[in-house]
Amino acid sequence: MSLTSAQRAVLSNLGPGPLPPTYFQKSQSLPMNTIVRFVPQQTAWIVERMGKFNRILQPGLAILIPFIDRIAYVKSLKEVAIEIPSQSAITADNVTLELDGVLYTRVFDAYKASYGVEDAEYAISQLAQTTMRSEIGQLTLDHVLKERAALNTNITAAINEAAQAWGVTCLRYEIRDIHAPKPVVEAMHRQVTAERSKRAEILDSEGQRQSAINIAEGKKQSAILASEAERAEKINRAAGEAEAILLRARATAAGIEAVARSIAEGRDAAQGAVSLSVAEKYVDAFAKLAKEGTAVVVPGNVGDIGGMIATALSVYGKVGDAQAKTMARHILEQGKVIEPAPQGGSAEAAKGPKLAPTPEKAT
Structure with a gap:
């Protein structure tokens, strides 16, 4: 690169020896003063006049004075x-x-x-x-x-x-x-491995815990549904039994009402029939006690058969004593006579009273 006359004058004044790098080395890569220069975009040119800062050239056309102005610095404004x-x-x-x-x-x-x-x-x-x-x-x-x-x-x-x-x-x-350092890196790797193993075990335990909770929840729901089904079944059965009892009660009430109506329509005949039925049932029940059990409860008036029948008939509540005795005598005449149990502590006495055979009519 050829030197200008001004540069040759400076070199002659300096004499032999190395040149200042901060001045001439930079000037070799700097734009020359050609009077008319075009400054590129995003670039700032520092102009010195006679070695002193003069101005900053902005992008565009620039006019320089030859030999006096010098482009000292070129700064890029880009990142x-x-x-x-x-x-x-x-x-x-x-x-x-x-x-x-x-x-x-x-x-x-x-x-x-x-x-x-x-x-x-x-x-x-x-x-x-x-x-x-x-x-x-x-x-x-x-x-x-x-x-x-x-x-x-x-x-x-x-x-x-x-x-x-x-x-x-x-x-x-x-x-x-x-x-x-390598030992630190290895320790960090071991730490990461241990941390991941820990998290894996925690996740595994959480999964098992959730599984157990789900199973228990399923059993709970199953038990609740089973109990509700059983409860509904009991309620339905109870409702059915209640309805059956109600129907039986209604039927019984209807029967009682019919009997009462019959009694009201034919009082004497109906009372006699009812008294006879009550007396027969009482005697049959007492006979069963005498047959089946070895130890029975014996009424105090077991010797008085007529009195027993009269007592049974008096349970009916609407039969007088005279009518009860009459009905008892009628039953005895039909043939069902109860012999009194022998006194004493024999085995026959312990068995209680026994029914006497019905006398047969002479042919």
């Missing part, structure tokens, strides 16, 4: 990704980690970015590394792994606080990789 190299950091629980990341920055003030710091990109990179080590030292390993987003936010805030004077803003910082 730039800066790779942060891997570095060591010690956590709060004394675990050494290897971390690297990516930093996204953008120039918001071309003047400060040119004259506020020698190399803005290098300064931002070093600031990001020191800030990351500081933030990692405040957290344990578990928090570093779980709170990566919060860690990125804290690093971004710390970088922005220091980079304001450089005309550069940090948009975001992302931790890319975290490398822990």
Whole structure:
């Protein structure tokens, strides 16, 4: 690249020796002063006039004075990704980690970015590394792994606080990789395995518990349904029995009413028939007691057969004593005579009274 006359004059004044890198090395990649220049979009050109800051060229047409104006700095206003190299950091629980990341920055003030710091990109990179080590030292390993987003936010805030004077803003910082020592990684793997085994056992026990609850609930519902069915059956049976009893009571009442009506229509004849029926049933019942049992309850007037029959007839309640005795005599005449039991303690006496045979009529 050919040098201008002004540059040759500067070189002659400097004499032999190395050239200042910050001035001439940058000028080799900078646009030359061709009087008329076109500034690209999202780019800021810093113009120095006679070595002093003059102005910032905006995108578009720019007119420069030859030999006096010089384009000293070219700053891109686009977002730039800066790779942060891997570095060591010690956590709060004394675990050494290897971390690297990516930093996204953008120039918001071309003047400060040119004259506020020698190399803005290098300064931002070093600031990001020191800030990351500081933030990692405040957290344990578990928090570093779980709170990566919060860690990125804290690093971004710390970088922005220091980079304001450089005309550069940090948009975001992302931790890319975290490398822990091998023993720590193995311990973490064992911990994860144990935790998963624990959760599997808990889920298995929960499944068994739920299964037992479902089975018990099913048995409960089955028992409830069975008891309700039994209850309904008993209610239906009781209702049927009640209805049957009611029907029998109605039938009995109807029969009694018919008997009462018959008695009312033919009082004397009906009373005689009823008295005869009551007396016959009383004698038959007493005869059965004498046959079936060895020890029986004997009425006090067992010797008075007529009196017994009269007593039975008096149960009817509507028969007088005279009529009862008359009916008793009539029964005796029919042939059913009860002999009194012999006195004393013999076995025959213990058997109670016995019926005498009916006398046969002479032929």
